[in-house]
Amino acid sequence: xxxxxxxxxxxxxxxxxxxxxxxxxxxxxxxxxxxxxxxxxxxxxxxxxxxxxxxxxxxxxxxxxxxxxxxxxxxxxxxxxxxxxxxxxxxxxxxxxxxxxxxxxxxxxxxxxxxxxxxxxxxxxxxxxxxxxxxxxxxxxxxxxxxxxxxxxxxxxxxxxxxxxxxxxxxxxxxxxxxxxxxxxxxxxxxxxxxxxxxxxxxxxxxxxxxxxxxxxxxxxxxxxxxxxxxxxxxxxxxxxxxxxxxxxxxxxxxxxxxxxxxxxxxxxxxxxxxxxxxxxxxxxxxxxxxxxxxxxxxxxxxxxxxxxxxxxxxxxxxxxxxxxxxxxxxxxxxxxxxxxxxxxxxxxxxxxxxxxxxxxxxxxxxxxxxxxxxxxxxxxxxxxxxxxxxxxxxxxxxxxxx
Amino acid sequence: xxxxxxxxxxxxxxxxxxxxxxxxxxxxxxxxxxxxxxxxxxxxxxxxxxxxxxxxxxxxxxxxxxxxxxxxxxxxxxxxxxxxxxxxxxxxxxxxxxxxxxxxxxxxxxxx
Numbered sequence: 001x002x003x004x005x006x007x008x009x010x011x012x013x014x015x016x017x018x019x020x021x022x023x024x025x026x027x028x029x030x031x032x033x034x035x036x037x038x039x040x041x042x043x044x045x046x047x048x049x050x051x052x053x054x055x056x057x058x059x060x061x062x063x064x065x066x067x068x069x070x071x072x073x074x075x076x077x078x079x080x081x082x083x084x085x086x087x088x089x090x091x092x093x094x095x096x097x098x099x100x101x102x103x104x105x106x107x108x109x110x111x112x113x114x115x116x117x118x119x120x121x122x123x124x125x126x127x128x129x130x131x132x133x134x135x136x137x138x139x140x141x142x143x144x145x146x147x148x149x150x151x152x153x154x155x156x157x158x159x160x161x162x163x164x165x166x167x168x169x170x171x172x173x174x175x176x177x178x179x180x181x182x183x184x185x186x187x188x189x190x191x192x193x194x195x196x197x198x199x200x201x202x203x204x205x206x207x208x209x210x211x212x213x214x215x216x217x218x219x220x221x222x223x224x225x226x227x228x229x230x231x232x233x234x235x236x237x238x239x240x241x242x243x244x245x246x247x248x249x250x251x252x253x254x255x256x257x258x259x260x261x262x263x264x265x266x267x268x269x270x271x272x273x274x275x276x277x278x279x280x281x282x283x284x285x286x287x288x289x290x291x292x293x294x295x296x297x298x299x300x301x302x303x304x305x306x307x308x309x310x311x312x313x314x315x316x317x318x319x320x321x322x323x324x325x326x327x328x329x330x331x332x333x334x335x336x337x338x339x340x341x342x343x344x345x346x347x348x349x350x351x352x353x354x355x356x357x358x359x360x361x362x363x364x365x366x367x368x369x370x371x372x373x374x375x376x377x378x379x380x381x382x383x384x385x386x387x388x389x390x391x392x393x394x395x396x397x398x399x400x401x402x403x
Numbered sequence: 404x405x406x407x408x409x410x411x412x413x414x415x416x417x418x419x420x421x422x423x424x425x426x427x428x429x430x431x432x433x434x435x436x437x438x439x440x441x442x443x444x445x446x447x448x449x450x451x452x453x454x455x456x457x458x459x460x461x462x463x464x465x466x467x468x469x470x471x472x473x474x475x476x477x478x479x480x481x482x483x484x485x486x487x488x489x490x491x492x493x494x495x496x497x498x499x500x501x502x503x504x505x506x507x508x509x510x511x512x513x514x515x
Contacts, residue, residue, distance in 0.1 A: 119484055166506045167404035169483040177485065 414499030
């Protein structure tokens, strides 16, 4: 096969898998069958396209092929004639009516809301989204979440069974449910993004999250929080390559090489955010994106608009972690002594055991020149740090203040 | 779809035993989604039955000694889980106890 066809096939797979599965689920009502038929359609394309060339509308070709497989299967299983007719009629064959739009655009949105239904466990929502919408294989998802393939396979099966047996509807929720259901979808995408963002070996998850968030923004153009989430992801992702050295050492925001940030990504994120903010009271993802934008658009670390960042943290729900970040921003704006006082006020709260609490204290103490106390706080932080990169970074700081 | 709403609560929920459902029953009857249900006497008055090797075993009390116990149940018939969730969330017991929604097993047509 020529490289060009393979490349095209990969692209089509990425772009069309979700649509093919989403449409097949709608018309067959059977998730496993939908996935199987989609898989067979892609296998058929792999055979057919190198010989006959990529069709003009590859998505329509795939959906039709998958539909035909579903009809065959239903015939074999003697599914009722009415249902069969419905499936057969669902899309025109790709030969006739080429101008007819073949897809119902909100099938993927239906699929997204169903995969992210709050009656499913969070881990099931994430896995199902990756499998059915993004087209990752069960083995790939298992690897991404560090569980065995059979465990992941069971998780997916159970989720699909619950959708079917508990009667989770395959639909975009009605308007009155959207305010509570849209955040559930956004939360799945953000979790996915963060899984990939915190572990360089799994950065593919972040790309999938961004791709799905783009799709969501496209499908829900009137939902500013979807745009806010996409902006947030893009603004974080723009710094991805500068957060670690070639040896895997952590580089703080302050020390990152800002010329290496992805400036196209930053511009896209800021534009999206600006458009979303014009639509009214900003909600949490937009506020977080605004904070990320303050960092991303500061030419140097010293140019960072810390008072603005502190004010933005003040707009978020004051969880202990948000309060800590706000204390950092105020400390950066008004001086380390003020920051330290705020952090010490938090110390008695629910942040006990969270390594960034002593790490933040240590940083303010270091900036105040109180090195002995800083060293003690860095030691506490090293003890609690979750990853090797964090431990090495904190140890480096500890050595600096111990000299 | 048929669902069983199991209305659970801890001991403090007993205080609500005779509260009634504040319009919930009327609304649901009117919508035609309720197929049956009842409130229950407290678990201290329960008797648990098992038969093992043809021997009848009786225990005083509920089948599991958990903090939350079933205090009532409603069988509903509605469009889908979203509607079942909406119905359960409106029940006054959702405000102090817990309501478990269980889809009822589909019985193959030949047994109906």
